[in-house]
Amino acid sequence: MEHVCHYKEGATNLLCALPFRKDPQLQVDFHTGRDPTSDIAFHFRVYFRHSVVMNSLQDGKWREDVKSSKMPFxxxxxxxxxxxxxxxxxxxxxxxxxxxxxxHRVPPSSVKMVQVWRDVLLSSVDVC
Structure with missing residues (x-):
């Protein structure tokens, strides 16, 4: 699912979802352009049962991962x-x-699109 938007302080996204396979993954990317190949201000990836990885893609290059073993999913x-x-x-x-x-590594005001994908079914999305 993709949503075109413009972000600023105070903006929120709420996703309600259900993982649909064993050992699923979830990925949410906050893109700076309206193309899935554009830079990513915030990359959030969940490897269920394992870890969460956060990063940014700037000028086509991934920066240093921020990893967490905390698993609320x-x-x-x-x-x-x-x-x-x-x-x-x-x-x-x-x-x-x-x-x-x-x-923030990239100003949130540069975000133009949010992409949600991998192994989840979305039941609702709210963008404010």
Whole structure:
């Protein structure tokens, strides 16, 4: 799923989803362009049962990964995932619990599209 948008401090995205296979993955990319090959201000990838990886793609090059072994996601269980844009970072809230933070490397105002993909079924998306 792709959504064209313009981000600023205070913006939020809420995704309600269900993983649909064993050992699934989830990826959410905040692109600086309207093309899936554009740079990524914030890359959020979940390897269920393993880890969460956050990064940015700038000038076509991946920067240093920020990894966490914290795993609030479970195979086969629905979840609510909220991204909150603050002045200095993205906050990631899973099932109403703050779980991850990612310091801005690219201004959130440059985000033009959000792409959600991999092994989840979206039941709702709310962009504010």
């Amino acid at each position: 479970e195979d086969g269980k629905p979840f609510k995932l909220r991204f909150l844009v603050l002045d200095n970072e993205y906050q990631v809230i899973v099932n109403d619990e703050h779980c991850f933070s990612f310091t």
